Amino acid sequence: MRKSKSKKVFTTVLLVSLAIIMLLTSCGTAAEPETTDPENGNTEAPGETGDTIKIGGLAPLTGNVSIYGIAVNNGVQLAIEEVNENGGVLGKQIEYIVYDEKGETVEATNAYNRLVNDDKVVAVIGDVTSEPSIAVAQRAARDNMPLITASGTSADITKQGENVFRACFIDEVQGDLMGAFVANNLELKKAAILYNVSDNYSQGLTDAFTARCEEEGVEIVASENYSSTDTDFKTQLTKIKTAGAEVLYVPNYYNDNIMIVRQAKQVGLDVPYLGGDGWDGVLSENVIGTEKNDADGAYFTNHYAQDDPNEKLQSFLSAYREAYDMEAVSFAALGYDAANMMIQAIEEAGNTDSDAIIDAMKNLEYEGVTGNITFDDNNNPIKTVSIILIKDGEYTLSTKMQSDE
């Protein structure tokens, strides 16, 4: 009988500690807003009146693409801090309210609603990846809320409404330029593609790449796909190898890209890789691990290159390094530019009326870190595209192309 009593005590203790763990985990799981408070901390008034101007932000600060979310958010915060130090906009300090959407579209739309209804912002900077950005843009179009995405590259984002802008080039441009790159720079004749069929971004790049290759006379010997939950690509890569591909277009995000490259080596496929800005971040420690040269030989389209001697870029890079104790990736620069573009639009509008801001954005002439930017008729920027080559475990600038080349 003594044995079963101590067993009972043991079990009770275990159950109680389990219950405590449950309680602890149920707190703090809701997306918590992080605000940069102005001096007086006035949060009651809506965005237009009161002593602050509220700007909202959406970003994946955790999850599969957190590298991008954190970078964009850091860039935006740096820009807003600098502006606030120089007197703010329209004579008022900017209050920046950002929500973590965890890389999920549903979370993003919920967070956007919170920004509009609860926090009453005058403008939104977000989202970061294409899928959630499209969903948020749909809502913003309904609300006539001025919205700029720093890094969402799908063409569908700005198609949602006249109030939706972006700071980066669109997917069509990336895929298109890579097709030209294969034909004119690499001078190869047979290309293959391995893309994520369940992602808007990958699909968009693939379609544009395929179209340009056909124009330039490059043969697509294999066009293989996978879906987001897949981790094994050896079947597709074996097909691609057997088809005789000379170059492989891998237009996906960094986590999948490094897996694809590694598995390609396992099946004996040894060709140059091409991709889009989703490659950025692939050399991060927690993505590539200790085998740092595995991504060598990859070219990808990106928003700028770290070794570009442009003065505005370099001063941004050192300010970022000082503020966050890490190197900026292109998403940070885009966040910085997007924030500054929205702020400049508000300043030029003279007030926080939505239509005035949107009008100012349309006519904006902005000199930024990622280039000199004006908008075309579809609210997409006309700017330069950098082609990055990964060499010896480093990003290097290979060449630059114009987005309308």
Next chain:
Amino acid sequence: MVHGICIFKDSSVEKRLFMTYFILQFLNGLQIGSIYALIALGYTMVYGIIKLINFAHGEIMMTAAYFIYFFMTLLDLPFIAATILATILSVILGVLIERIAYRRLRQASRLSALITAIAVSLFLQTLYAILFTPDPRAFPLTASSFPVLHAGEISISAWTLITIAVAVVVMILLQLFVTRHKAGKAMLVVSEDLKGAYLMGIKVNRIVSMTFAIGSALAAIAAALYIVSYPQITPYMGALPGIKAFIAAVLGGIGLIPGAMLGGFLLGLVETMTRAYIPSSVAQLSEGVVFVILILVLLLKPAGLLGKSEREKV
């Protein structure tokens, strides 16, 4: 269109390429099948002995992966040592789960036990997501560290062959254990008839714990083989392989050890070969083919490929 795969031309070059392609994809299928088989064995042994589908089994594989990762990155242990240590810890975890979550429910309805298993699975996933964040972590040893072997036109990573070899050796050892060793034979007896085994004086609780221990060890080995090929560790990485392994176990005959082995390899091969030979535009159908085959097999042989449908003699 993929060149060189057309099976209707009969020039000798085409034939050789066809064979090469077939062998390559076959090996790919065997490799992923090995991992499914090792995990499926855990499912099948537990089902055989206490008629429970241990949905938390995929999470044991995931826990082992995290253990190996931390031993290698935080303690600087070499891969094999880290794997051995992780296997021991996974065994402890598996036995603990049985003790805490399943033992009391042995007399309860099967549904209660099933729900508990799902709860354990979700608990572990969420716990790790909170402790280690859901961000994927890069495993420090990848298959790139192993040479690529060439034989004629066939290039294959040494790790693919190592995976298959290790899985086969482990399965042979397991088979020897259950047919020759006293405890192994006791396990088979308890699977046949739990109550009868009590009457024969077999220490049933101990055998059940041993079953969970072996299953967890196999899951840990599967984890080690898996993360070198697919070096991304997340709290949810065990879910999909777990479900596929479960399907494999059912396919081969749930409760039968040879069934899990057959089911695992078969599933891996079907997955790979379907994808290898259907046109890319409908490639997503290959996901569905596996399930279609499962349904067909169960319609024709409800007890699985190797299962015997026993009629109760009244």
